[in-house]
Amino acid sequence: MTLTVDVRHKLGSFALDAAFTSESGVTALFGRSGSGKTSMIRIIAGLARPDKGLVTLNGATLVDTDKGIFVPRHRRRFGCVFQEARLFPHLSVRQNLQYGAWFAPKAESPESLERIVGMLGIGALLDRKPGKLSGGEKSRVAIGRALLSRPHLLLMDEPLSALDDARKAEILPYLERLRDETKIPIVYVSHSLAEVARLANRVVVLRDGHVEAVGPVVDVLSRPALAEAPDRREAGALIEGRVESSTPAHGLTVVALKSVRLYLPGKSLRPGSPVRVHIPARDVMLATVKPEGLSALNILEGVIAEIGDLEEGMVEVRVDCGGDPVLSRITQLSRERLALAVGKPVYAVIKTVALET
Amino acid sequence: MNALGLSSDEWTAILLSLRVSTVAMLASLPLGILAALLLARGRFPGKSLLNGVIHLPLILPPVVTGFVLLILFGRKGPIGAFLDQHFGIVFSFRWTGAALACAVMGFPLMVRSIRLSIEAIDKRLEEAAGTLGAGPLFVFLTVTLPLALPGIIAGMILSFAKAMGEFGATITFVSNIPGETQTLSSAIYTFTQIPGGDAGALRLTMVSVVISMAALLASEALARLVGRRVEFE
Numbered sequence: 001m002t003l004t005v006d007v008r009h010k011l012g013s014f015a016l017d018a019a020f021t022s023e024s025g026v027t028a029l030f031g032r033s034g035s036g037k038t039s040m041i042r043i044i045a046g047l048a049r050p051d052k053g054l055v056t057l058n059g060a061t062l063v064d065t066d067k068g069i070f071v072p073r074h075r076r077r078f079g080c081v082f083q084e085a086r087l088f089p090h091l092s093v094r095q096n097l098q099y100g101a102w103f104a105p106k107a108e109s110p111e112s113l114e115r116i117v118g119m120l121g122i123g124a125l126l127d128r129k130p131g132k133l134s135g136g137e138k139s140r141v142a143i144g145r146a147l148l149s150r151p152h153l154l155l156m157d158e159p160l161s162a163l164d165d166a167r168k169a170e171i172l173p174y175l176e177r178l179r180d181e182t183k184i185p186i187v188y189v190s191h192s193l194a195e196v197a198r199l200a201n202r203v204v205v206l207r208d209g210h211v212e213a214v215g216p217v218v219d220v221l222s223r224p225a226l227a228e229a230p231d232r233r234e235a236g237a238l239i240e241g242r243v244e245s246s247t248p249a250h251g252l253t254v255v256a257l258k259s260v261r262l263y264l265p266g267k268s269l270r271p272g273s274p275v276r277v278h279i280p281a282r283d284v285m286l287a288t289v290k291p292e293g294l295s296a297l298n299i300l301e302g303v304i305a306e307i308g309d310l311e312e313g314m315v316e317v318r319v320d321c322g323g324d325p326v327l328s329r330i331t332q333l334s335r336e337r338l339a340l341a342v343g344k345p346v347y348a349v350i351k352t353v354a355l356e357t
Numbered sequence: 358m359n360a361l362g363l364s365s366d367e368w369t370a371i372l373l374s375l376r377v378s379t380v381a382m383l384a385s386l387p388l389g390i391l392a393a394l395l396l397a398r399g400r401f402p403g404k405s406l407l408n409g410v411i412h413l414p415l416i417l418p419p420v421v422t423g424f425v426l427l428i429l430f431g432r433k434g435p436i437g438a439f440l441d442q443h444f445g446i447v448f449s450f451r452w453t454g455a456a457l458a459c460a461v462m463g464f465p466l467m468v469r470s471i472r473l474s475i476e477a478i479d480k481r482l483e484e485a486a487g488t489l490g491a492g493p494l495f496v497f498l499t500v501t502l503p504l505a506l507p508g509i510i511a512g513m514i515l516s517f518a519k520a521m522g523e524f525g526a527t528i529t530f531v532s533n534i535p536g537e538t539q540t541l542s543s544a545i546y547t548f549t550q551i552p553g554g555d556a557g558a559l560r561l562t563m564v565s566v567v568i569s570m571a572a573l574l575a576s577e578a579l580a581r582l583v584g585r586r587v588e589f590e
Contacts, residue, residue, distance in 0.1 A: 014467070045485075045488055046488070047484055047487075047488070053549075072487075072492075073386030073484070073485045073487040073488050073490055074488070074489075074490050074492050074493075074496075075490075076488075077490060078488060079488065080485065080488040082481070082485065084481070086479075086481050086482055086484075086485040088482060088485075088486070088500060089482075089504070090503045090504060099486070099489050099491075099499075100489035100490050102490075102491075102495075103489065103491055103492075103495070104490060145489065146488075149489045149490055155488075313503070
């Protein structure tokens, strides 16, 4: 599966001029609000017509303004999950789910209602009306509805942003199952680093209508002085590891990184499965001597690789912990007091609690 | 029939009124939905002109509307003559003419009500239906129309009620012929014009009140039924 997008589009004073290619798996469109993510997804879905540009999927042209080609939205078969669930209020949940199946070709291998309903855990809701569902339930039904239209591509426009943290935590596992159990490629729009870190394989960073970075999620999101982070409070390092063991008694999971171990909260992960851990820079403390008598479980030994200046008397320090980069945001004052410099050995201290997702 | 103390002529007028109103309502419904859709969603030159023309019967004296209908749809009128020659449809001095007059008078009320309900529909739902594979016609039939249903029902009731009460345009266009164009309102008017007709006028007035109340209650019940079906998020 290859989706190619190269478009120019003007909306008032905002200009979108961006191009990217996405392979199978989950591609995240990432950026702060107003960066053009939603315009981009509307163009891909066929809800907006770009002023100029090209959109192709697996070689089939969907939009080519030079040749005057524009495939209307209902012939693209791109399932969409919107920020608001957009369920049809006059239809039951079951009818909402089956809506797309009327139009999907019957010959293709049927994505059965039972399987999707089971995967999303919405069996008990089938005969209810959307108006009576909670936010999280609506989101799941919307995802199911898009899947049952047997889309060639799934477009998700911040499907979690209207939900509170508890609801997000409820939906995220379903999205992970979706990614792992179906072969449908997904374009996932988000301004949340945590979501992108958890779900995406590739990431396209948008900024003011332009593509700022493209690449595998670990490469792009763990760059030092992460200017891309829409919310600086969220900036941090993204590390890949493998679940080593879990200690159910303490409700903890031990993750092996390249050469160090990390304690994570939660015990739902199976040993041996790969995980991505996002460590927010503001939750990482630095010490020049190994701290003792401290409650933090994660004390990683490393060497300062880079120090970058941030505004307002802050610096961002990248510590190389045995091959894995950890970012720490500290004050200029702390840096001077500890005389931190590139090459100096330090200990990065991370509270396990800070790694909750 | 005589149990209610109504003469057969009076019954004829009542049944004719019901028939005229029902036909006027049903015949103008498709056009009403189309006009409402054009006004709510369309973007074309002359839109405000169309809006004005549709609303004209609401503002003009009914006699004027009736007279214009007479000029246009009369046997010798440009549209009337054409329909007579090619389709054998005659309006002048027939009950069909009464239905036409009632439909024209009720049309602005119907269009207004449907238009408002179409404008209130969240277009994002139609977008969602499109991305699920529904073409524009299916989106209209499965999303737009069902969601506009409360407004459509209200528009139908308004049109029916207007037709039951319509007098001026009807009597101007198709006169007051017992058994052909004499509706309930015309019959009451006739009674008031003859000496000793008060009793008859009163009887028909009671009937008129009963029909109006029934229509109103029916519309309330329907609106509740639909309202329960269409619960917005």
